[in-house]
Amino acid sequence: VNSKVTTSTHSHRRLDAATAKPLWLTAFVAALTAEAFRYWRDSRARWVLALGMVLGVVSAWTTTIEVQHTMRERAVAMQAEHSRWLQQGKKYAHSAAHYGVYVWKPVSALSVIHPGIERYVGSTVWLEAHKQNEFIHRPANDAEGATRQMPLSTALLLHVLAPLAMVLLGFEVFAADREKGRLRALRMSGAPMAAIGAGRVVVLWLLGLLLALPAVIALVIVALATSDAQPFEDAAMRSSAMLIVNAVYLALWALVITTVSAIAKTGRMSLALLMALWLLWCVILPRTAVELADESQPLPSAQVFREKLANALGEPHDPVEEARVKAAILAQYGVSDVKDMPVNWAGINLQRGEDRGDKVFDAHYGALFAAFTAQSQFIARAAWLSPTVAVAGVASAAAASDMEHHIHFTQAAEAHRRMIQRKMNDYITANPERNGQRVDADAALWRAIPRFDYRFAALPAAKWWALFLPLLASMAVAGASFVWAMRHLQRESAA
Amino acid sequence: MNAGTLHSTLVIARYDLQGLLRERGTWVLLLSLIGVAWFAIWQGDQHQRTQVAAAATAKVQADTATQNAVAVAQAFFADPDAPKFRDLRAFRNPADIRGYAFRERVEFAIKPSLAGGALAIGQSDVLPSYVRVQAESMDSAKNGNEIEHPLRLAAGRLDLSFVVVYLWPLVLLSFTASAVVAEREDRRVLTLRLQGVTHGVHVVGQVAGRGLFAACTFAVSVIACTSLMGAVPGNALGAVALGQWLLVFAAYTAFWLGIAMLIASRASQRGSALFAGFGVWLATVIVVPALLTAAVDTVVPWPSREGYQLAVRDAVDRINADRVAMAERFYDQHPEWRPKITAPAKVSPAVLRLTRAIELERGMASVEAQFDAAREQRRALHARLRLASPATIAHEAFTVIAGNDAARHAQFMASVRGHQLALRAYFQTRLQQSALADEQSPCKHVTGTCASGFGFTGHLSVPRYAGHAALQEVPAIPPTLFVLVLLAALSVFVALIRRK
Numbered sequence: 001v002n003s004k005v006t007t008s009t010h011s012h013r014r015l016d017a018a019t020a021k022p023l024w025l026t027a028f029v030a031a032l033t034a035e036a037f038r039y040w041r042d043s044r045a046r047w048v049l050a051l052g053m054v055l056g057v058v059s060a061w062t063t064t065i066e067v068q069h070t071m072r073e074r075a076v077a078m079q080a081e082h083s084r085w086l087q088q089g090k091k092y093a094h095s096a097a098h099y100g101v102y103v104w105k106p107v108s109a110l111s112v113i114h115p116g117i118e119r120y121v122g123s124t125v126w127l128e129a130h131k132q133n134e135f136i137h138r139p140a141n142d143a144e145g146a147t148r149q150m151p152l153s154t155a156l157l158l159h160v161l162a163p164l165a166m167v168l169l170g171f172e173v174f175a176a177d178r179e180k181g182r183l184r185a186l187r188m189s190g191a192p193m194a195a196i197g198a199g200r201v202v203v204l205w206l207l208g209l210l211l212a213l214p215a216v217i218a219l220v221i222v223a224l225a226t227s228d229a230q231p232f233e234d235a236a237m238r239s240s241a242m243l244i245v246n247a248v249y250l251a252l253w254a255l256v257i258t259t260v261s262a263i264a265k266t267g268r269m270s271l272a273l274l275m276a277l278w279l280l281w282c283v284i285l286p287r288t289a290v291e292l293a294d295e296s297q298p299l300p301s302a303q304v305f306r307e308k309l310a311n312a313l314g315e316p317h318d319p320v321e322e323a324r325v326k327a328a329i330l331a332q333y334g335v336s337d338v339k340d341m342p343v344n345w346a347g348i349n350l351q352r353g354e355d356r357g358d359k360v361f362d363a364h365y366g367a368l369f370a371a372f373t374a375q376s377q378f379i380a381r382a383a384w385l386s387p388t389v390a391v392a393g394v395a396s397a398a399a400a401s402d403m404e405h406h407i408h409f410t411q412a413a414e415a416h417r418r419m420i421q422r423k424m425n426d427y428i429t430a431n432p433e434r435n436g437q438r439v440d441a442d443a444a445l446w447r448a449i450p451r452f453d454y455r456f457a458a459l460p461a462a463k464w465w466a467l468f469l470p471l472l473a474s475m476a477v478a479g480a481s482f483v484w485a486m487r488h489l490q491r492e493s494a495a
Numbered sequence: 496m497n498a499g500t501l502h503s504t505l506v507i508a509r510y511d512l513q514g515l516l517r518e519r520g521t522w523v524l525l526l527s528l529i530g531v532a533w534f535a536i537w538q539g540d541q542h543q544r545t546q547v548a549a550a551a552t553a554k555v556q557a558d559t560a561t562q563n564a565v566a567v568a569q570a571f572f573a574d575p576d577a578p579k580f581r582d583l584r585a586f587r588n589p590a591d592i593r594g595y596a597f598r599e600r601v602e603f604a605i606k607p608s609l610a611g612g613a614l615a616i617g618q619s620d621v622l623p624s625y626v627r628v629q630a631e632s633m634d635s636a637k638n639g640n641e642i643e644h645p646l647r648l649a650a651g652r653l654d655l656s657f658v659v660v661y662l663w664p665l666v667l668l669s670f671t672a673s674a675v676v677a678e679r680e681d682r683r684v685l686t687l688r689l690q691g692v693t694h695g696v697h698v699v700g701q702v703a704g705r706g707l708f709a710a711c712t713f714a715v716s717v718i719a720c721t722s723l724m725g726a727v728p729g730n731a732l733g734a735v736a737l738g739q740w741l742l743v744f745a746a747y748t749a750f751w752l753g754i755a756m757l758i759a760s761r762a763s764q765r766g767s768a769l770f771a772g773f774g775v776w777l778a779t780v781i782v783v784p785a786l787l788t789a790a791v792d793t794v795v796p797w798p799s800r801e802g803y804q805l806a807v808r809d810a811v812d813r814i815n816a817d818r819v820a821m822a823e824r825f826y827d828q829h830p831e832w833r834p835k836i837t838a839p840a841k842v843s844p845a846v847l848r849l850t851r852a853i854e855l856e857r858g859m860a861s862v863e864a865q866f867d868a869a870r871e872q873r874r875a876l877h878a879r880l881r882l883a884s885p886a887t888i889a890h891e892a893f894t895v896i897a898g899n900d901a902a903r904h905a906q907f908m909a910s911v912r913g914h915q916l917a918l919r920a921y922f923q924t925r926l927q928q929s930a931l932a933d934e935q936s937p938c939k940h941v942t943g944t945c946a947s948g949f950g951f952t953g954h955l956s957v958p959r960y961a962g963h964a965a966l967q968e969v970p971a972i973p974p975t976l977f978v979l980v981l982l983a984a985l986s987v988f989v990a991l992i993r994r995k
Contacts, residue, residue, distance in 0.1 A: 044770065055782060062789045069799075077801035084808060102804055117645035120621070122638075124804055136638045137800040140621050140648060142870070144791070144877050144901055148618070148651055150661075152785030164777060168770065267766040272520075272669065275773060283661065284531065287653035290646055291538055301549035302642045303603070303625065307556050314587075368642070375644045403646060 027191030031199025035173075039207065045169050052157075052165045052211040059157045060112070060218035067112050071226055074104040074123070082451045086443060093424040093441040094350060100128030103416065103452045105135075105409050106231035108400055109222040110242050113215055114155045114392070116401025119143075125410070127417035127452075129424075130353065132361040135410070154215040155395065158246050159388050160282045162211045163253045167274040170204045170254070174262040174489065175270040187493035194486040197262065201254045201482070208250035216243070232400070234458035241464060242398040248471060249391040255478040262485040281386045289382035289389055293375040305368065312360045325352060347429030354421045361414070369407050376403045383470035390471040397467055400456045409454060416452045423448055503696045508704025511674070515705060521670070525709060528666045529716045532658045536717065539613035539654040540726035542620065546608060549641070550625040553603040560601035564589035564954045572946055583942050586845070591944040592929050592951040593845040596922040602628045604636070604914065604960040606907040607967055609898030611736030613726040615656035617899030621648055628911060628960060630918045631852045636911050655717065656893035659744060660886050661780055663713065664751045668772035670709050671755035674701035676768045695991045698760050706752040714741060732969065739896040739972055746979040747889040753986025754779075760990040780886040787880045787887060795872045798865045810858030814851055825850045832927035834934050846930045849923045874902075881975065885982060888975045895970050903966065910963035917958050925951070 039045040085101050104124045111118060122135025150156060174197070177183050186196060223230070223239070232238055257274055264270035300308075329348060330336060338345035383390035396402035423445070431439040515521050568590035571580055585591045589599040605625045612619070620643060626636035651657065675698055678684050687697060718737060720726070727733040754775055762768035814821060822839035825847065826832065834842060844851075856863075881887045894900040933948030944950050 047774075051778070051782065055785070058786060058789050062792060066792070069796075070801075073799045073801040077805055080805050081808070084812070102808070104801060117649050120645035120648040122640075123800060134638065134640075137804065138621075138640060139797075139800070141640070142797060143618075143621075144788075144873065148621075150651070150781050150785060152789050156785070161777075161781065168773060168777075172766070268672075268769055271766065271769050271773070275665065275669075279662070279665070284653070286650050287657075288534070290644065290650045291653055294644065294647060295541075299642050299644070301545070301552065302623070302639060303549055303553040303556065303627075305642055372644055376646070379646060403644065406645070 023190070024192055024195045027189075027195035028199045030191065031196040032202055033199075035200045035203040036206075039169065039203065045207075048165050048168050049207065049210065052161065053214070055152070055161060056154075056157055056211050056214035059152050059154050060214035062152065063112050063115065063154050063215075064218040064222055067107060067109070067115075067222055068225065070107050070123075071109075071222075071229060074107060075229065077102070077104055077124075078451070078453075085449065086446050088446060090440045090442045092438050093427045093445060094129065094346075096441065096446065097129035097421055097424040100126055100417075100420070101452070102126050103413050103454070105406070106229075106454055106456075108231055108235075108238075108456075109219060109226055110238060110399035111401050112154060112219045112222050113158070113242055113246070114395035114399040114401055115153055116155075116396035116399060117403060117406060118401050119151075121406055125413050127413060127420060129350075129421055130357055132357075132365060132414050132417065154218065155392070158212055158215060159249065159391055159395075162208050162250060163282060163388075164278055165211055166204055166208045166250070166253050166257055167271070167278055169207055170200075170257040171261055171271040171274050172267040173200050173204065173258050175264050175267040178492075179266055183489065183493040187490070193490040193493065194483065197258055197482065197486045197489070201251075201258045204257060205251050205254035208254060209247065212246060212250065231455050232458075233455055237458070237464075238398040238400075241468075242395055245391055245394040245398070245468070245471065248475060249387060252387055252471070252475050252478050255475075255482045259478065259482045259485040262482075262489050282388045285382060285386035286389050286392070289379045289386070290375075293378035296378050297371050297374040299368070299371050299375075305364065309360065309364045312364065313357060322352075342432065343429050344432040346433075347425045347427070347431075350428060351422065351425035354418070354425065358418060365410075365414075369410075372403055372407065384473065387471055387474045390467075390474065394467045394471065397459065397463070405456055408456070412454055413452070420449055500693070500696060503692060504700040504703075507692060507696055507700030511701045512704050512708055515670075516708075524666055524669060525712060528658070528662060529713060531653075531662065532655060532713070532717060533720045535653050535655045535658045536613065536720050536724060536726050538652065539616055540724050542616050542652075542654070543608055543612045543726075546612075546619065546624040546641075550603070550605045553625045553627075554605065557601045557603050560599070561954055564595060564599060568950075568952050568954065571944070572950065572952065575940055575942065575944070580942060583944075585943045585949065588942060588944050589954070590951060591942070591949045592922070592925055593949055594944075595951050595954070596630050596926060597845070597848060600630075600954075600957070602918075602959065604628050604907075604911045605962075606904065607898075607962065609736065609896075609970070610728050610730075610732040611740060611897045612899060613721070613897075614654075614736065614740050615893040615897035615899055616652045616654040617656070617894035617897055618901045618904060619897075619899035620652060622901065622904040626908075626911060628915055628918065630915070630922045631849060632856070633912060633915055636908065636915070656890060656897075659747065659893065660890045663748075664776050664780065665773070667706055667709060667748065667751050668755060668758075668776060669769070670705045671702045671752075671759060672769045672772055673765050674698075674705055674755070675759040676762045676765050679762075680764055694760070698756050698990055699987075702752060702756045702759050706748065706755060710744075710748045714744060717744075735969055736896065739969075740893070742972060743889060743892040743896065743976060746892075746976045746983075747885070749983035750885050750889075750979040750986075753983035753990070756990035757986045760992075779884070783884040784887045784890075787877070787884050790880060791873050791877050795869055795876055798862075798869055803862055803866070806859060806862045807855075810855050813858060814854050818847075818851075821850065821854055822847055829927070832931065834931065836934055842930070846926060849919055849926065852919070882978055885979055888973070888978055892973050892976050895973055898966075898970055903970070906963065907966055910966070911960065914958065914960045921958055925953070 039049075081101050081103070085096075085099075088096060088099060091099075102124050105121075107118065119139045122138045124137055125135045126133045150160070174183075177186060186193070219239075219242075256277065260273050260277070261267075261270045264273055325348075326338070326345075329341070329345075330338070333341045333343070335341055379389065380393055383393050393402070397404070424441075427441050427445050428439075431441075433439065567588075570577070571583075571588070571590040574580075580588075585593050586598055588594040603625045606623075608624065620641070623639055623641045626639045629635045675684075678687060678697075684697075688694075692700075717740075721737065722729065727736055755772070758768050758771045758775070762771055819840040822842055826834075826839050833839070881891065891900065895903075929949045929951070933945070936945075936947050938945035938948045946952075
């Protein structure tokens, strides 16, 4: 008898397992379809979606125009500056070093999705002799300031407004069933609650993605129009990361909204909780993180920084060091006076000055960039508390519009400046004065300076993992919470 | 409103409030907002203190540099052959007008902070509170940004104006979401009507009662916090700043109370009321201001900044190519400074450096005019469009009374420009007179600096930035605030229209 019972139980389990999958899938599809129709019929949902789409189109349109215009203008400016450098005519190499070149930071099509810090850093820097200049022409300085807090951009739409729209669309997704006593009816349909929940999550996620659609279209338009000009060595990886991270972020919100709606006693409570969460994640924590980052790693004031830099640069040359270098060079050429050397002491001396200046710049800018990096790392830690900070971190890294990429560009521009100075000084060194006259250089030397075509280096896999990890952790927690909430709902509806 | 109606309204408000205050959620919500507001005030206060401290350090640097220059000049002219001056080249010598005018002189123009500065950071984190002034050009003033992590600027600041403009309406709407609607949902409205409570009394009593309680609690907490932290000075100016802040806060609160009454008078369910409230909030504080800015950017885009820099380079190239003609033109215009022996083409670049700077500005005038025109058109368009955005009106009002708005900074920069022109005129005169004197009796000293030529001892008589009277004045509250009051009145009027 026992063996018969055991056999019967096993066969029932096999039967259950065999029917569970189609049932789950059927319930999932049915819930998905029903939910989609519910939104289709709901006038409030239509309003929210219409408003979201209008904002999406406007933000994508304005951002596209701005990014395309900037890319075009910077390409023209870079070419014009390179031509200007090549066509400067015959002149003393040190005069050319002072003439210098301007270089502009490249903008990528991905900044359509996440402009990051671009409006708050200068766009161009002058590479000239003796000085590591600061970036100038910061767009934010020209702004009226009325919308400093929430400037319309695709990033605002995707990371702040789309979740809000999803909250407004989905806060009643289960709470309304509970309030109106429909949970038991759901249970009686025999459909697993998790399948219904998953269907509703997917619909909410798709609605979020719908709001993101204008931004994606804008990205494709800009990417296609400027496919040759993408300043990345890993454009495909970055584009994929940008799309994936935004999709994951919206999926996270869909999960969270459904979970909260499933556990909240009323729709009102669900809306209040979700609004509080939205405020905390999207509005308060991102701001608090940057404020506290400044407290944790204070930056010097511009005046103090510039004064210390100027003082360090202005310190008299070490006469002992100067005499040592001079003596070594005189010994190298076996002469007692620099005038008797086959090379030009002026060039050697100029380069010595540059080397000394480089050390000062490295010390001062190095400390400043280290402080910026420490602040960035502090802000990145807030990604564990706020998915909005996490998605912004990944998106701005993908678009190369974060501080780390800006520092890389700054350092590359400075390296280019130092290369120009070395070539100019090497030329002066190799060409001693003739008949008391300095030897001018010509286009051959100018052509020896390559155009500064900067490309952002590929981000290593470890970096991507570090960026994605907080969001994936949030996703895991949200997923687990969702499963728990669905089980809770299953039990509640059975009670 | 007669006495009976007033009495009924007060009774309704009192009973409603008693019920509301028994709910723990009410206090959690209000105290959370107050906590965030205190943090925001602390942030504003920290920001202002940092700015004031940086400006003070800048002033010390400038004063020290002047004292050092005077001391170096005295020592130099007392004994120019001292070993320490042997390698002192003219362009680094504060006792030489060429060195002092172009390199060694340090001066900062400081934008005075106002009593209410900590209440709204506004644009003061993007636009510097002090700028270095140099005789040659405005470049150091225009490009002298304060050092901040750009993400801090991009994320937006968590200051008091942010809390009031963005978060306060949400709390207010949450507070009032169930006002009137709860009775409507529970079908108790008819009972109230039978007891003589009219629609108007019901709506005003509950919404205004809740709103005023929350507003007064919040305002008192803000005043207490600013006083305890010393964020606003404890004098008449501080009192005026707080008074102005309260006025703007009251107008903005009135607007949102009007909206709350409108929702309370129309919504049939608490959920709908909350949904409508958040919807109006989203449209008012985010969508409309964002569209406003997008409209300004689209209608009047900024001229190309890249093009600006290329124009500067073109102008420099033109001047370099035209150097001789430029010198001739200059001495034609100023025959009193024309060298007696030296040909204009041979005049030292240092002597013509300010002339060159003036020529460069002349060459850039048309490009600058494009930017000025765009700036003015954007300002005018923005001024018209902002009337459609209560959040923008409130945000601007808070920023204006704090003295941290872009318009005040523009006023500051205009005064700096005036001073820079005076400074340039001063040094141009001294420089040309020195060049003439040096030509008459050429300096034989190894440094090229002689008292009879380019030597300079007038460090203390160089014009200094004296500020601008208008920047010290208490700013007036923007008249656009009336729009908020009008909108509030309109909302209340519509809310009080009885529905069937």
